Every structure is written in C-alpha cells, then in structure tokens.
Amino acid sequence: MRIDVVSIFPEYLAALDLSLIGKARQDGLLDLRVHDLRDFTTDRHRTVDDTPYGGGAGMVMKPEPWAQALASVGGEEGAGDGSGDRARPILIVPSPAGAVFTQAMAYELAEEKHLVFACGRYEGIDERVLEWAGERFDVRPVSLGDYVLNGGEVAVLAMVEAVGRLVPGVVGNPESLVEESHSDGLLEYPVYTKPSSWREREVPEILLSGNHGKIAQWRRGQQLQRTAARRPDLLEKIDAGTLSKADKAE
Numbered sequence: 001m002r003i004d005v006v007s008i009f010p011e012y013l014a015a016l017d018l019s020l021i022g023k024a025r026q027d028g029l030l031d032l033r034v035h036d037l038r039d040f041t042t043d044r045h046r047t048v049d050d051t052p053y054g055g056g057a058g059m060v061m062k063p064e065p066w067a068q069a070l071a072s073v074g075g076e077e078g079a080g081d082g083s084g085d086r087a088r089p090i091l092i093v094p095s096p097a098g099a100v101f102t103q104a105m106a107y108e109l110a111e112e113k114h115l116v117f118a119c120g121r122y123e124g125i126d127e128r129v130l131e132w133a134g135e136r137f138d139v140r141p142v143s144l145g146d147y148v149l150n151g152g153e154v155a156v157l158a159m160v161e162a163v164g165r166l167v168p169g170v171v172g173n174p175e176s177l178v179e180e181s182h183s184d185g186l187l188e189y190p191v192y193t194k195p196s197s198w199r200e201r202e203v204p205e206i207l208l209s210g211n212h213g214k215i216a217q218w219r220r221g222q223q224l225q226r227t228a229a230r231r232p233d234l235l236e237k238i239d240a241g242t243l244s245k246a247d248k249a250e
C-alpha cells in the first residue's frame with residue numbers, strides 16, 4: 001500500500017518510523033512518504049495561510065499550495081472526469097467536522113492501493129480545495145471523535161497505525177487481529193500473565209483450569225459485561241441476531 005501524508009509539520013510523522021509500522025515500511029509492505037506543504041509554495045516566505053473571508057478568528061490554509069501538493073502526490077491514477085472510481089486514490093482530510101473514524105473504516109481503507117492524508121492546521125483548508133480534489137480523489141473528511149486537536153497530524157498517526165496494522169503481513173500473527181476490541185463489535189476481555197498471585201490479587205481461577213470451552217465462555221461474558229458498563233452504545237449497535245441466547249443471559 002502507498003500512503004502519502006502532506007503536512008506543515010512533517011517532523012510530527014517521524015513516529016511512523018518506529019515499531020510495527022516502521023518495520024512494515026522497511027519490509028516494503030507500506031510505501032509511506034511524508035511531504036512538507038511549504039515545499040509547494042512559491043513565495044519567499046513559503047506562506048501557507050491567510051485571513052478568512054467573512055471575518056472571524058484564526059487563519060485559513062491557502063488553496064494553491066494544497067493543489068500543487070496533491071497534484072504531485074497522486075490523482076494521476078484518476079481520469080479526472082469522475083470515471084474509473086476504483087482506481088482513484090482516497091484523500092483523507094482529518095477534521096473534527098468529518099465522519100467518525102471506526103474499525104470498520106480502517107478495514108475498508110486497508111483494502112486500498114493508495115491513501116493520501118492532507119493535514120490541515122489553523123481553522124482548516126479553503127473549501128474549494130476539497131471540491132477541486134473531488135475530480136481526482138475520493139475525498140473523505142474524517143474525525144477521530146468529538147474533541148478538537150490543533151491539526152490533523154496526531155489523527156494521521158492514529159489512522160495510519162489503525163489501517164497499516166490491517167495490511168496483510170504487517171502484524172506477524174493475524175490471529176491477534178481477530179480477538180481484539182471492536183473486531184466483533186464488543187470490547188476485549190481482561191488479560192493476565194504470571195505470576196498467578198500478585199500483591200494478594202489472584203488471576204481468575206477459570207483461566208488456570210485448562211478447560212478451553214469454559215474459558216471461551218467466561219471471556220465472552222467478560223466482553224459483554226465490560227461493553228455494557230463502559231460502552232452501552234456499542235451493544236445497541238450489534239443486531240440482536242449476533243448475540244446468542246447464552247449472551248443474553250449474561
């Protein structure tokens with residue numbers, strides 16, 4: 001998978017050299033390139049922002065550097081006329097005004113060949129850039145949740161990690177992707193390791209029993225209890241058919 005990130009703070013994205021994602025880049029599974037938006041300016045001060053039309057606080061990102069940057073990183077795959085949808089790269093625009101990023105979205109994006117992330121700062125990017133980009137990209141404004149960050153960079157770190165780990169080969173043991181929070185719409189069960197007794201606290205006895213059927217049942221019950229306590233909104237989203245009779249008894 002190819003990923004391009006455009007930002008005025010490319011140093012923010014240095015964390016993508018580390019750990020699992022860094023390894024995937026070294027292994028050639030992720031072709032991840034970070035670009036400095038200021039490299040696409042033409043004035044002496046490398047200006048990327050200006051005052052908002054209509055007034056108001058803060059600054060708005062100017063359209064032309066964005067058009068230059070986006071034209072350079074992608075969009076040549078698209079016909080430019082909206083045809084050939086399949087080949088168009090996805091342009092993700094992190095914004096608190098976007099649709100909320102979910103595990104389902106991460107799975108979808110992991111199937112794509114080319115993702116481009118446009119990190120806005122200040123009050124955002126001139127809206128015409130998103131309209132213009134729609135001719136070449138499948139444009140998706142995306143938010144991490146209902147709170148405000150100063151810019152898209154931290155959100156991109158989160159999204160690239162969530163998507164990148166789902167690309168085949170990036171996570172060594174694909175089984176670990178199956179049994180984790182949100183993979184089945186529920187939160188993960190609690191986990192324990194040695195020692196079995198620690199500061200007078202015991203590991204639940206069932207986990208030491210060797211009875212794998214009973215352990216699976218207990219873990220499912222823990223998932224349901226936890227989800228009900230911490231995220232009741234998730235339980236409402238799971239259709240009744242997915243929950244077994246045994247689940248409903250929990």
Ligand code: 6GU
Nearest residue numbers: 094095144145147149155
């Ligand atoms: Cl994706 N961007 C910004 N600037 N703030 C956010 C966000 C994104 N998601 C939540 N807050």
